[in-house]
Amino acid sequence: MAHFMGFGGYAPERVITNDYWAELVDTSDEWITQRTGIKRRRMAADDESTMTMSVAAAESALKDSGLVADDIDEIILATDTPEMMTPDTSALVQHQLGCRAIPTYDLGGSGCAGFVQAVDVARSRIAVAPKNVLVIGVELISRMISPTDRNTAPLFGDAAGAVVMGPEPGRAEVLDVVSGTDGGSAEILTLAAGGTRNPFNEKTLLNGDYNRLIMDGRKVFVEAVRRMSEASAEVLQRIGKSVSDVALVIPHQANLRIIDAVRKKMGLDEDKVYVNVDEYGNTGSATVPLAMWEAVDNGTIEKGDLVVLTAFGAGFHWAAAAVQF
Ligand code: ACO
Numbered sequence: 466m467a468h469f470m471g472f473g474g475y476a477p478e479r480v481i482t483n484d485y486w487a488e489l490v491d492t493s494d495e496w497i498t499q500r501t502g503i504k505r506r507r508m509a510a511d512d513e514s515t516m517t518m519s520v521a522a523a524e525s526a527l528k529d530s531g532l533v534a535d536d537i538d539e540i541i542l543a544t545d546t547p548e549m550m551t552p553d554t555s556a557l558v559q560h561q562l563g564c565r566a567i568p569t570y571d572l573g574g575s576g577c578a579g580f581v582q583a584v585d586v587a588r589s590r591i592a593v594a595p596k597n598v599l600v601i602g603v604e605l606i607s608r609m610i611s612p613t614d615r616n617t618a619p620l621f622g623d624a625a626g627a628v629v630m631g632p633e634p635g636r637a638e639v640l641d642v643v644s645g646t647d648g649g650s651a652e653i654l655t656l657a658a659g660g661t662r663n664p665f666n667e668k669t670l671l672n673g674d675y676n677r678l679i680m681d682g683r684k685v686f687v688e689a690v691r692r693m694s695e696a697s698a699e700v701l702q703r704i705g706k707s708v709s710d711v712a713l714v715i716p717h718q719a720n721l722r723i724i725d726a727v728r729k730k731m732g733l734d735e736d737k738v739y740v741n742v743d744e745y746g747n748t749g750s751a752t753v754p755l756a757m758w759e760a761v762d763n764g765t766i767e768k769g770d771l772v773v774l775t776a777f778g779a780g781f782h783w784a785a786a787a788v789q790f
Pocket residue numbers: 491492493496497500501577615616617619620654680681682683685686689719720747777778779
């Protein structure tokens with residue numbers, strides 16, 4: 466049995482409004498608000514990195530759990546925007562946090578579903594042998610995508626979220642997780658440059674491919690709604706519960722219209738779905754842990770609540786977790 470023992474998060478101080486983007490590219494506050502529900506997002510300072518944001522979120526989750534770095538037995542970190550190609554960011558976080566020489570892993574490139582999938586992996590690691598696992602979802606997207614592409618730049622923000630998971634009853638029990646992948650849709654949402662298919666070189670630089678996120682927004686929209694609502698229904702069915710038993714759904718915060726469509730498909734009232742995409746934009750793997758941290762902290766989630774976490778991202782990957790607080 467796997468439990469959440471502490472929640473943490475970090476968002477950079479610098480706030481970027483829609484007007485900031487309207488000055489740089491051909492867009493407007495009205496367009497971004499209407500199509501996405503995003504009003505603001507955070508942008509990391511020059512002296513911040515994927516690793517520093519991860520450490521900040523991890524330290525707040527550790528503090529919340531009452532544990533210290535020495536108590537952590539494994540780290541799983543989900544990100545599409547790692548500190549560097551090699552080594553992985555989790556190794557840097559292990560050292561910076563002052564953990565023992567424990568095993569760490571990155572779940573890289575798994576898009577915005579990475580954190581919920583990482584929770585599933587952590588659950589299986591805890592089932593093999595009781596241990597405390599630090600799970601982090603982090604994204605520093607502002608440095609990886611083109612600031613001149615209005616199709617993608619205004620959608621994203623930088624942030625990190627973290628949980629400490631362990632075998633002993635804590636703040637919430639992870640009852641079950643379902644997840645899936647459809648690699649046939651990989652080309653619909655991709656940042657291809659930098660891999661072996663399209664290595665970084667002069668051509669990549671001249672073409673501007675190094676930060677070109679290719680996205681068919683409409684296809685992403687349709688699949689995100691279908692997969693998140695179906696995965697949520699499936700995880701509820703597996704634990705013998707129905708939508709009426711759910712106190713709160715925390716969906717991946719890509720945009721308000723996707724969240725709203727998932728809510729309607731699941732037959733949920735507005736107050737049963739957590740939304741903070743207006744404040745942070747799409748922070749990739751960080752949206753779900755950041756929102757869960759916030760919802761615990763501001764009292765939206767109370768003891769006894771059944772909460773569903775669900776996410777969808779590049780791959781396509783998707784996942785849903787049922788969590789009993
Ligand atoms: N400002 C003004 N115009 C814009 C902007 C912008 N920021 N971005 C795109 N447009 C333009 C396009 O250039 C295009 O213009 P054209 O018709 O002249 O070519 C037009 O708007 C596109 O219009 P629509 O396709 O009708 O826009 P739509 O209503 O589909 O909204 C959006 C686009 C917001 C991307 C939508 O498809 C969406 O939300 N998709 C989901 C994608 C998403 O959230 N991805 C995040 C990463 S993946 C994830 O987290 C799951």
